[in-house]
Amino acid sequence: MLSACNGQDSPGSATAPAAKPQASVLTLHPQSVTITAELPGRTTASLSAEVRPQVGGIIQKRLFQEGGEVREGEALYRIDPASYQAAYDSAIATQQKAEAAVPSAEAKVERYQSLSKQNAVSKQDLDDAVASLAQAKADVASAKASVESARINLDYTTITAPISGRVDKSTLTPGALVTASQDTALTTIRTLDPINVDVTQSSTNLLNLRQAIEAGRIRISGDNVSVKLKLENGTIYPRGGKLEFAESAVSETTGTFSVRAEFPNPDRLLLPGMYVRALVEEGVAPNSFLVPQRAVTRNTKGEPTALFVDAQSKVEERGLTVGQSIGNNWLVTAGVSDGDRVIVEGSQFVRIGQDVDAVEVVIDDTTGEVRERRQAGLPDQQDSKAIAGNGGRDSSVKD
Template sequence: MDIRSAIAISTAAATLAGCDFDSNDRSKASVRPEVSVVTLHPRNVAVVSELPGRIVASLVAEVRPQVAGIIQKRLFQEGGEVAEGAPLYQIDPAPYRAAHDSAVAALQKAEATVPSARAKVERYQGLIKKNAVSAQDLEESVAALAQARADVATAQANVASAKINLDYTTIKAPIGGRADKSSLTQGALVTAGQADTLTTIRTLDPIYVDLARSSAAMLDLRRAIDEGRIRTSEREVDVKLKLENGRVYPLAGRLEFTEAKVSQTTGTATVRAVFPNPSRLLLPGMYARAIVEEGVAPGGFLVPQRAVVRNVRGQATALVLGKDDKIEERVLSVGRTVGNNWLVTAGLGDGDRVVVEGLQLVRAGQSATGVEVVIDEATGELREREPTTAKIQAKG
């Protein structure tokens, strides 16, 4: 083989190799990247907030003696339920019973003087017409009758006071609820209005949850309502409770009120919710988080958080697969989070296909193949993926 023939063969081989490379490159370029998408539709989205709080008893009563004496008995079970008016302690009633009996005797003595004083007045009223007694005598008899009646009134008040003190020797529950342990035992000396409590009673059904809400969040909510982005209901606001162990309390509560002041140290206002607590599962002091339904955002879009990214300007953006299978970048108006989604109020339309997986494979203006998927609302992960036609044919 001469040199001319060798060069011709080499040139032909290089040409064929080049043609094969260009063919492979064009083939690779014609393959569209595959991305996972979800199709969005507007809907009324319940707007909820999760607020931290503490559980507090709806009623609290510290039990103290109202008379002095020696405790004879404790009449309740520590840690148990007591009814309103149930006896809790018995103070030695003997001295108070004696004082009551003495007051009753004094009343009887005072009452005994009234009939004679009244008869004297009536007799003098008849005699003065005959000038048998002086006007002064009649006035003195009238004054004596008034004094006798005043003595009776005083004695009656003393009897009532003695009866009250006697009744106070039985210390009763001012409210119904669960009683704490007793701080004193039988034989202890107590005094009226002492600083130390005998026990504390707490009403646990219903029970309150005091929540903390920032003033900024309150202002944002009011603005959203004024602008029509959130529509509120006239009915009572329902509240769900998430306990410390992550479980949701089975009974729903309702909002009671919001304090008309904001703490200068924390910047929060107290919001109180009330819950039924028949099983006494909720106890004062527990930490909980309340899920409060604030209203409804009409015509909102729920976009998975994994689909939303920030551009260099700090704007929230998402990639949308258009009708011609071209990737578009949309700037979104993002509100609050709803579960594992963003509530988007502007930037998207009905039927838009948002890319949720494969964001790194495509860019704006590029063609792509969309695979419809379903997002698990609880976890935010892909729950279901529809196979493409090409894959189905491959399996066949």
């Protein structure tokens, strides 16, 4: 009490200087960034064919396994061929009868030509013989056509696969009556390897991309545009695809146009109708900066900003011009330069203009989390768990 009255501090009451707050920073450097567009779409079979009968009759037998793979030309159904076999045999007989009349007509014409030179027959008789020969040959041609038509109908009693692919279930069973070109398809065959992915792209994004290419901000990667596929469960399809074509017109109702990509599908993992997202490589942006999304906030005006640590280790706020997202980063086109240090952790504990202790970190592009700390500072997540599991004491530090 006396020392307090005398205004003298005790030796242990000296006030220690306040420690500077720590902040994790990422040093930015320009790099070439691949510009990709993530577009929604659905898978479609590269080929699809509905199987229908071309002649009528009773189905005798189904010759395929439902849900299995079939080859082009493989027999699928057999229709009762009795009536078509009889029609074919009748056409053959008609052809033979027509062919039998030709030699007699030819001999008659030759005989009349010889007699006509001797004025033994009239000119009219010779003309009639020539006409009879032409009629006999025409009958033969007509009979051959009838035979071919009957043969085609007989072949149609065996319904074959028009394309190779996976066949669906059969809508009719043996014993059912079918008619030629009926509305109900017997089954459907779809070619699944390769498989198509139809996605939609907005006309606005297309205009922005072309303007960026003309301004030199983006360099196109070439004619062969590679495409990756993100499946419904969030995984990436292991095989890459290629862009096939884009429609030449924009929909007046939606303002979008369709883009088709083709993917190999040997394992039949992709099935028609699946919802997917295609990652299309549109080009490369040279000398670009990627800023982690966790470091970017917005001010009261809704403008993107970020906190930086300058050369004097002071905190400053800076406005950014943000483009599209690239993974867990933003593509920043203005507001940053080479060597800038952006704060990615600890921004809630610092103020603008305050001195901070900056700790260099490395960000994992896949998860967006801190992967490595390059100098002493804040403990990373694994070290924090180890310390907590040791009673709040780091076992690597000796007493």
